[in-house]
Amino acid sequence: MKSRLKKDYKKRFQDLRGIINSWDLISGCPEDEFDSINHLLLGQLLKGSDKYKISQVLFHEIRVNYGIDISEDEVEVKIKEVFEYWTNST
Numbered sequence: 422m423k424s425r426l427k428k429d430y431k432k433r434f435q436d437l438r439g440i441i442n443s444w445d446l447i448s449g450c451p452e453d454e455f456d457s458i459n460h461l462l463l464g465q466l467l468k469g470s471d472k473y474k475i476s477q478v479l480f481h482e483i484r485v486n487y488g489i490d491i492s493e494d495e496v497e498v499k500i501k502e503v504f505e506y507w508t509n510s511t
Contacts, residue, residue, distance in 0.1 A: 476500045
């Protein structure tokens with residue numbers, strides 16, 4: 422059971438990494454540059470947080486921790502993409 426959960430987490434992590442990297446927040450950055458965002462999103466999704474909570478977490482991480490100028494509307498578009506993936510993968 423534990424190894425299955427670990428395998429599932431790893432698969433979801435890779436899938437979300439692909440989504441996050443497709444946003445091209447910093448052009449040409451290493452593949453693992455935004456793994457902290459990945460961990461945050463995955464943790465929130467696994468806890469069952471709603472879109473508002475997750476969008477606030479994402480907005481804070483991108484804007485404050487990475488210093489990237491992003492609007493709340495842009496974050497909403499990204500969260501919609503994440504939720505579409507999450508809904509279709511569970």
